Amino acid sequence: MSKNIFVYCEITEEGHVADVSLELCSKGNKLAKELGVDINAIAIGDKLDNIADEVSAFGVSKLYLAEDKKLFPYLNMPHSNIVSKILQEQKADIVLFGATSIGRDLAPRVASTLKCGLTADCTSLEIGDHYVKKTDTTYKNLLYQIRPAFGGNIIATIINPDMHPQMATVREGVMKLEPLKKKVKPEVIKIDVNKYVSKSDFAISIIDRKIEAQKVNIKGAQIIVAGGYGVGSKENFSLLKQLADLLGGEVGASRAAVDSGFVDHERQIGQTGVTVRPKLYIACGISGAVQHTAGMDQSAQIISINNDSEAPISKIADYNIVGSINEVIPKMIKYYRQNSK
Amino acid sequence: MSYRILLLAKQVPDTRNVGKDAMKSDGTVNRVALPAIFNPEDLNALEFALRVKDQRKDAEIIIITMGPPRAADIIREGMYRGADKGVLITDRKFAGSDTLATSYAISLAVKKLAPFDMVVAGRQAIDGDTAQVGPQVAEKLNIPQITYAEEFLGFSKNKIQVKRRLERGVEILEAESPVLITVHSSAADCRVRNAKRVMKYKYARTEIELQEAAEDYIEMLESRPYLQIKQWSVTDLKADVSLLGLSGSPTKVKKIENVIFTHKDSTTLSSSDADINKLVKSLISSHVIG
Numbered sequence: 001m002s003k004n005i006f007v008y009c010e011i012t013e014e015g016h017v018a019d020v021s022l023e024l025c026s027k028g029n030k031l032a033k034e035l036g037v038d039i040n041a042i043a044i045g046d047k048l049d050n051i052a053d054e055v056s057a058f059g060v061s062k063l064y065l066a067e068d069k070k071l072f073p074y075l076n077m078p079h080s081n082i083v084s085k086i087l088q089e090q091k092a093d094i095v096l097f098g099a100t101s102i103g104r105d106l107a108p109r110v111a112s113t114l115k116c117g118l119t120a121d122c123t124s125l126e127i128g129d130h131y132v133k134k135t136d137t138t139y140k141n142l143l144y145q146i147r148p149a150f151g152g153n154i155i156a157t158i159i160n161p162d163m164h165p166q167m168a169t170v171r172e173g174v175m176k177l178e179p180l181k182k183k184v185k186p187e188v189i190k191i192d193v194n195k196y197v198s199k200s201d202f203a204i205s206i207i208d209r210k211i212e213a214q215k216v217n218i219k220g221a222q223i224i225v226a227g228g229y230g231v232g233s234k235e236n237f238s239l240l241k242q243l244a245d246l247l248g249g250e251v252g253a254s255r256a257a258v259d260s261g262f263v264d265h266e267r268q269i270g271q272t273g274v275t276v277r278p279k280l281y282i283a284c285g286i287s288g289a290v291q292h293t294a295g296m297d298q299s300a301q302i303i304s305i306n307n308d309s310e311a312p313i314s315k316i317a318d319y320n321i322v323g324s325i326n327e328v329i330p331k332m333i334k335y336y337r338q339n340s341k
Numbered sequence: 342m343s344y345r346i347l348l349l350a351k352q353v354p355d356t357r358n359v360g361k362d363a364m365k366s367d368g369t370v371n372r373v374a375l376p377a378i379f380n381p382e383d384l385n386a387l388e389f390a391l392r393v394k395d396q397r398k399d400a401e402i403i404i405i406t407m408g409p410p411r412a413a414d415i416i417r418e419g420m421y422r423g424a425d426k427g428v429l430i431t432d433r434k435f436a437g438s439d440t441l442a443t444s445y446a447i448s449l450a451v452k453k454l455a456p457f458d459m460v461v462a463g464r465q466a467i468d469g470d471t472a473q474v475g476p477q478v479a480e481k482l483n484i485p486q487i488t489y490a491e492e493f494l495g496f497s498k499n500k501i502q503v504k505r506r507l508e509r510g511v512e513i514l515e516a517e518s519p520v521l522i523t524v525h526s527s528a529a530d531c532r533v534r535n536a537k538r539v540m541k542y543k544y545a546r547t548e549i550e551l552q553e554a555a556e557d558y559i560e561m562l563e564s565r566p567y568l569q570i571k572q573w574s575v576t577d578l579k580a581d582v583s584l585l586g587l588s589g590s591p592t593k594v595k596k597i598e599n600v601i602f603t604h605k606d607s608t609t610l611s612s613s614d615a616d617i618n619k620l621v622k623s624l625i626s627s628h629v630i631g
Contacts, residue, residue: 151356
C-alpha cells in the first residue's frame with residue numbers, strides 16, 4: 001500500500017497556487033523524506049497550465065489537475081467530490097489543507113466522506129510512534145497533529161492510529177516556505193472532470209463576488225497589539241499591524257491614538273472603548289492611564305514597549321521593554337520568524 | 342407544511358475571557374472560573390434563523406443540542422430569544438466523540454426531524470474551534486453546505502440568498518432547500534430575550550429534569566405540550582454504537598500540555614537583540630504565541 005502524502009493546492013483569484021499551499025508542500029516534502037514516500041498535489045480550477053511550474057520547487061512527484069471553467073471559483077461539492085475520489089483511488093495516507101475559508105469548508109466534508117479524522121488549525125506536524133499498552137501494539141510513523149485547543153489554553157497532540165488517511169489543516173504562515181534549489185516538474189495527471197462530478201453538485205450557484213473589508217473584532221482576539229499616542233503616526237501603526245498579522249492577532253488602540261486619527265474608533269480599548277482580556281496584550285507607546293488599563297488589565301500577559309521605563313503601564317506589565325517601537329517591533333518580527341516552526 | 346429550520350447549537354465553557362483568575366497557579370485551566378455559555382457563533386446562527394423566520398411566518402425553529410443534561414439551559418435560552426422547540430441529545434455513550442462521531446449522532450437527529458428546509462449552525466464552537474461538525478453533518482445528510490455565512494439576504498422564488506464571508510471579500514450564493522448553513526461571527530448579533538417568551542418558556546423541561554420536578558409541575562407540563570423539551574438517547578436515534586464515542590472517533594488525544602502563564606514580577610528588558618530574542622523564545626516555548 002502506498003503511504004503517500006497529498007497537499008490540496010488552493011488556487012487564488014489571480015490563478016496562482018496560494019502561499020499557504022506552497023508552505024504545506026514544503027512541510028509535506030520534509031515529512032515525505034522522513035517517511036520515505038512521495039508527496040503529491042491536487043489542484044482544481046480553470047486554466048491551470050502554470051501550476052506544475054509553480055509547485056516544481058517543492059518536491060511534488062505527481063500533480064493531479066482537475067480543469068474546467070465551472071470549477072472556478074471554488075464550490076464545495078464539486079471540489080470535495082473530486083478530492084475525496086482522488087484520495088480514495090490513490091490510498092492517500094496523509095492529507096494537508098490550508099486552514100482558509102476554502103480549506104476549512106472543504107476538508108471536513110472530505111473527512112466525513114472518507115470516514116477519517118481531521119485536525120483543524122495545526123501549529124506543528126511531526127512524525128512519531130504510538131504505543132497502546134492494552135493491546136501491546138505499536139503504531140509506527142503516525143502523524144502527530146499538534147494544535148492549541150480550549151481557547152488556546154492547552155496544546156493537544158492528536159493522532160489517528162487506525163483510521164487513515166490522517167488529515168490536517170494549517171493556517172497561512174505557520175509552516176515555512178522553503179523552495180528547493182533544484183526545480184523538478186511533477187508528473188501531471190489530468191482528471192476527467194465529468195467522471196468525478198455530477199450536475200447535482202452544482203446545486204448552489206454563486207451570483208456575485210466582491211472585495212469587501214470585514215468589520216473588526218478585537219473582543220474575540222487572543223492576541224492584541226495595541227498602540228497609544230507614543231506610536232506617533234498612522235504610518236507607524238502599520239508596524240503594529242504587521243506584528244499582529246504575524247501572531248494571528250488584532251490591532252487595538254488607546255483613546256489618545258484614536259483621537260489623533262492614527263486609527264479607527266472601532267479599535268479603541270478602555271473605558272470608552274471595548275474591554276478585552278486576551279492571552280497576550282502588547283502595549284506599544286501606551287502610557288497606561290487608568291481609562292485605558294481598565295479595559296485591558298485582565299489580560300493574561302502584558303508586554304509594554306515604551307521609551308519611558310517609569311510609565312504607569314510598567315506597574316501592570318509582565319515585561320517592560322524600554323525602547324522605541326520602530327526598533328523593537330521589527331526585532332520581535334525577526335525573532336518570531338526565526339524561532340517559530 | 343411549515344418551513345422547518347433546525348438550529349444546531351452547543352453549550353461550551355467560556356474560553357474567550359481567560360483572565361488571570363481563570364488560570365490556576367500551576368498554569369492549568371481553572372474550569373470553575375469558566376461559566377457554561379451558549380456558543381457565541383451559535384447565537385449568530387439563531388439570529389440568522391430568526392431573520393429567515395421574520396420573512397416566512399410559517400417557519401418554526403427547532404434547536405438541536407448534544408451534551409450533558411444541563412445543556413437544556415441553552416435550549417431554554419434559545420426559546421426566550423425566539424426558537425419554538427428543542428431537542429436534547431444526551432447519552433453517556435456519546436462521551437469522547439470527536440467531530441466525525443458527533444456529526445454522525447447529530448445527523449441522525451436531523452433525519453428524525455425530516456422533512457426540513459434548512460439546518461443552521463454556528464461556524465465553530467469556542468472550546469474546539471474546529472468548524473468541522475457543520476460540514477460533516479451536511480455530508481452525512483447529502484445536502485449542500487454554505488459555510489462562513491454573514492447575512493441572510495432573502496428569498497428569491499424558492500431559493501434563498503446568502504452572503505458568505507471570505508478572507509478578502511464576500512460571495513453571494515443562491516441555494517435551494519434543503520441546505521446546511523454555518524454562520525460566522527461577523528453576522529448580526531442575536532436579538533435579546535423577549536420578556537413574554539421568558540414567561541412562556543421558563544418552565545420548559547427535559548425528561549431528566551422532570552424526574553426531579555414536583556407533582557403539580559408535571560401536571561402543568563402535560564397541559565402545555567410546548568414546554569416539553571424532547572430528549573433523545575442512542576436508542577431513540579437507533580445509532581450504531583461502534584460509530585460513537587471513542588470507538589467511532591478516528592482522532593485520539595495523545596498528549597495535552599497546558600499553556601503556562603507565568604505571573605512573575607514585572608521584568609524590565611532592553612531593546613537589544615539578545616533581550617528581544619530571549620523574550621520571543623520564551624513566549625513561543627510557553628505557547629503564548631506561535
